[in-house]
Amino acid sequence: MSEGLSTEQELFNELEMLCKSPGYFHVIAYFCFRDNTIKYVEGEMGVDDVMQQFSMERLVRTEISTLIGLACKGDLDMTHPGPKKIQEYIDLTQSLLDDLHKSMMPPMHEIFHRPETGEATYNPFSRGKLLRESIFYGGESAYNFQYRDLSIRKYQNDNIWFVENKGYSIEQAEKIVSGLLLLQNDKISDLIPSQLDNLSPEAWTMLPAFIFSIGELTDKSGVDFETTKKLVESFVCPSGINKNNFSALDDFNPLNAYPIIRVNESEYLLFQNYSLMEALYETPFFWFNADENYKVKARENRGIFTEDFAAERLKLVFGEDRVFTNVNLYKGKNIAGEIDVLVVFSNRAIVLQAKSKKLTIAARKGNDNSLQDDFKNAVQSAYDQAFICSKLLNDSDCRLVDSSGEELVFNRDFEEIYPFCVVSDHYPALGFQARQFLKYQITQEIKPPFVMDVFLLDVMSEMLHSPLYFLSYINRRVEYSERILSNHELTVLSYHLKQNLWVDNDISMIQLGDDICADLDLAMLTRRNGAPGKATPEGILTKYKNTTYGHLIAEISNLDDAATIDLGFMLLSLSGDTIEQINDGIDHLCRLYMEDGRSHDLTLCIDEGKTGLTIHCNNDTRNLSGPRLQNHCNKRKYASRANTWFGLCIDPLNKKIKFGIELNFIWAKSDEMDELTKNMPAGQNLKDGIKINFKTKTRYGEKVGRNDLCPCGSGVKYKKCCI
Structure with a gap:
């Protein structure tokens, strides 16, 4: 730490004095240009250009916001102090911020040498003193354009209030x-x-790049001068707010809620455009709360927004007819639970509970009770509701009635149910806090919870654009919830899009660096802000798009069939080498059919024989090929001692799926099956780097006549079956 300083408050006070120095605004402008701007040469923006934002030297936006808040406690002195003085300010600022960061961490003896350290339930990372650091430095959970775009949705029901009280609509x-x-x-x-x-x-x-006039902004936005001025002025810190109350790192910083600085009668200053877009999304909460006649209505609208937006995004993935809102669960005449948003797809369900809760200032300061109370109100209560409703879903005595009063009737034998807990606002270090505080249960059907904000749900539904991709990701994400460490959920999603999320059983923990998110950042910038880059990260969504495997996945995504969907999940979990082998295998079977017009099949043992896939390629009718495939899979499953097995029948002319089957039951020894499978050739055991062997396998045994029953057990004559 700096000489003579040891405490966080002393460092904060020294930083304040520095920020009030003459001409310090030029230093803030330098940091904003260096750390908040993506620089690239003309042409397409690449991932390397975005990687600038992950430099270890970069200040995070909360640090820059602190500098701005402290500088605005003094006079607006914008005189140029000269390059030498600016460099001195820069060096001292970075040194003080480094020391301030270190000072936030309590001493090791305070963490690990406490009376309760030896207790089995002791978790030092659940203490407020440790969480303060992750809350302050955890970064943003939303992209700036999400704040901008979601503000329209969030406040569409408050538009009359905006026009009457602020002089502009939310669209303006x-x-x-x-x-x-x-x-x-x-x-x-x-x-x-x-x-x-x-x-x-x-x-x-x-x-000068951060200074603007109302006239310049009017020309750029197309909104008239007076309306533009009213918007700008509403995000200038009101005179009634005392900026001097920002006297500690965790205090309310008014320049976060009101990021525009008035320079003179005609000019304004905005250092971080992100802060303005965040303020557009967040600050009206304070305006509404100050209006005694409107605050109750505003709170109702916030809750409606969270539920409606979540449903809207999930409908983009699953379709209108599979997403239901405000579903009441009745036991007899009594309501036993209410689901904010329910998604039903085949034998899978998502039970989503939404909350509109914020992290309070006391919690940000590290108060243990406030942290846990805030978390309970924002997340734990949502999860508890979701779990109760998830249990009731598979209860045949429970009736489901949607928001229109219609009773929902569908197959209730759910194999997997995913509780979602969704908050409407940026909740700092949400994932880390969920890891420390959330108490949850799992059953055979009910999976671990997925805790997120609306911004993550927005990105997930944007990138994982089909039910199969979406459900496959959340399945692995929640199963690995205790084995993946990351500062941001978006980083985990980005890793999945690039590499296909998979953690081997012998790995207890992996940590993902923030820079993994660069590919996803670029894709979202391209999709939502028109950046000249790739709209889809290179990886699982692009590599096999135009291959046989890719077409199969696309087909399965549109089939509401439990057996085929389970097959799709298995296919999406495979390694790249295995996928290549499946591509080659199906293509080869189709070529063989075109040559001889006969039925051909391929059996693949997957995951060291724990499961497998048999592919039949023929142009027979289902009543002929169905029993044949069923019996073939039964024997293959038994011979491999597997608990699950999949069968897929492919049309050799167009490589489309005719039907699929799934066998899912515990393997048990059978003398009859031993006899049926004793001469069965081994399936292909898929391992990375090993190609499928298509050499003909000869079956030795008693000769079967053309009119005899087929030995596969289908009950069909040999000439119409496996011949």
């Missing part, structure tokens, strides 16, 4: 903040060459 607000983003991008792009050409290096500064 979105246009203005979007225009300001474009304006600042233009200013940054124009400033660098103009400085190099027209100014002495002694006068170089990035500060």
Whole structure:
């Protein structure tokens, strides 16, 4: 730490004095340009360009926001102090911030040398003093454009209040903040060459790029001058808020809620456009709360938004007819539970409970009771409701009635039920807190909970655009919940899109670095902000898109059939080498059929024989090929001593799925099956790097006549079956 300083508060006070120095605004402008701007040459933006945002030297936005809040406690002195002084300020700022970061961590003896350390339930990471660091430095859970776009959805029912009390609609607000983003991008792009050409290096500064006038913003946004000014002024810190109350790192920083700074009568300053978009999403909460006549209605609207938005995004994945809202579960005449959003797809279900709760200032300061109370209100209560409702789903005595009063009737024999807990706002270190605090149960059908905010659900539904991909991901994500460490859930999703999320059984824990998220960041920037980059990360969604395997996955995604869906989950869990072998195998079977017009099959043993897949390729009718495939799979499953086995019948002319079957029961020894399988050739045991062997296998034994019953056990004559 800096000489003579030892406590967090002393470091904070020294940082405040530095931020009030003459000309310090030029230093903040430098940090904002260096750490919040993606620089790239003309043409397509690449992942390497986004990787700049993951530099270890970069200040996170909460640190820059702290500098801005402290600087605004002093006079708006924007005189240029000269390059030498600016460099001194930069070096001292980074040194103080490093020391401040270290000071937030309690001493090791305070963590591990406590009376309760020896207790089995002791978890040092559930203590507020340790969580403070992850809350402050955990970063953002949302992209800036999500705050902008979701604000329209969040406040659509409050639009009349905005017009009457603020002088603009939420749609106009979105246009203005979007225009300001474009304006600042233009200013940054124009400033660098103009400085190099027209100014002495002694006068170089990035500060002008962050200063704007109402006239400039009006021209860029297309919204009239008066309305634009009202929006800008509503995000300037009101005179009634005392900026000096920001006197500790965890205090309320008014420049987060009101990020626009008035420079003079005609000019304004905005350092972080992200802060303005976040404020558009968050700050109206305080305005509504101050209106005694409206705050109750506003809270109702917040709850409606969370549920409606979650349902809207899930409908994009599963379709309108598989997503239900406000489902009451009746035991007799009494309501035993209520599901905010229910998704039913084949023998899978998602039970989503939504909450609109924030992390309080007391919790951010590390107060243990406040942290746990906030978590209980925001997450634990949502999970408890979700678990009760999940148990009732498989209860045949329980009736389900949707928001329109219609009773829901569908197959209730769910194999997997996923409880979702969704919060509507940025909840710092949400995943880390869930790991420490959440108490949950699992059953054979009810899986571990998935805790998230609306922003993650938005991205998941954007990238995992089919039921099969979506459910396959959440299955593995929740099963690995205790074995994956990451600062952000988006990082885990990005890893999955690139590599196919898989953790070997002999690995107890993996940690994912933040930079893994660069591919997903670029894709979302391209999709939502029009960046010139790739809209889909290279990986599971692109590599096999136009292959036989890719077409099978696409077909299965649209089939609401339990056996075929289970097969799809198994296929999505395979390694790249195994997928290549399946591609080659099916293509080869189809070629053989085109040559001789006969039925051909391939059996693959997967996961060291724990499961397997038999593929039949023929043009027979289902009543002929169905029993044949069923019997073949039964024998293969028995011979491999597997508990599950899949069968797939492929049309050799177009490689489309005709039907699929699934055998799922515990293996048991049988003398009859021993006799039936004694001469059965071994299936292909798939291992990475080993190609499928298509050499003909000869079966030795008693000769079977054309009109004899087929030895496969189908009950059909040999000439119409396995011949």
